[in-house]
Amino acid sequence: MLSPKKWLLKGADRLLPLVGKVPFVVQRLTLQQALNRCLAEPLRDGGFDVLRGRWLCLRVPDLKLCWYLTLARDGLRIAERAEAQVTISGNWREFLLLASRQEDPDTLFFRRRLVIEGDTELGLALKNLIDSLDPEVLPPWLWRNLERAGKGVAAS
Numbered sequence: 699m700l701s702p703k704k705w706l707l708k709g710a711d712r713l714l715p716l717v718g719k720v721p722f723v724v725q726r727l728t729l730q731q732a733l734n735r736c737l738a739e740p741l742r743d744g745g746f747d748v749l750r751g752r753w754l755c756l757r758v759p760d761l762k763l764c765w766y767l768t769l770a771r772d773g774l775r776i777a778e779r780a781e782a783q784v785t786i787s788g789n790w791r792e793f794l795l796l797a798s799r800q801e802d803p804d805t806l807f808f809r810r811r812l813v814i815e816g817d818t819e820l821g822l823a824l825k826n827l828i829d830s831l832d833p834e835v836l837p838p839w840l841w842r843n844l845e846r847a848g849k850g851v852a853a854s
Contacts, residue, residue: 707854710847714790718762726776729765734773739835740827741773748823749774755782760789784821788812791851796828798848803829 717725740746749769757764766780788796792811795801803825806812814821833841 704854707850710790715761722778725763725765726778730774730776733767733776736836736840737774737831740831741769745827745831746774748820748827752784752817752820753777753780753782754820754824755780755785757785757787758790758793759787782816784814784816784818784824786812786814786821786824794844794848794851798844798851799833800845800848800852 734741746769749767752768754767755764756767766777766782768775768780788811792806796803796806796812807814807825
């Protein structure tokens with residue numbers, strides 16, 4: 699019999715790929731709004747200025763997802779296609795470990811579980827920015843759930 703954590707992870711492995719079936723316009727609106735709301739403080743403080751006029755490609759191969767992000771006048775903007783200066787790739791579990799602070803970002807990159815391609819200086823600046831974000835910028839319920847999910851992945 700599967701433990702509840704393993705059962706949830708198996709469910710996530712089956713359900714998360716369905717996100718790729720969601721029309722991009724819905725993905726964009728949802729992600730863009732969520733990111734700009736959750737990261738309002740670091741955006742206001744200039745934390746993401748490194749992305750102004752430049753594009754980051756976030757690729758999640760196991761989910762067949764790819765988003766391009768840049769900083770526009772009104773905050774982070776997501777596109778379906780752009781000419782990215784840097785690409786960060788990794789499977790969903792690695793991004794969850796990164797977001798939940800269950801794994802050190804340097805470890806994920808050195809073990810090639812997350813990969814930076816293109817402008818590595820920009821990629822490292824973005825990695826350091828993500829690592830420096832205080833979890834308290836997120837709504838408490840979101841941070842609790844991210845942390846719980848990340849612990850489940852780390853323990854599996």
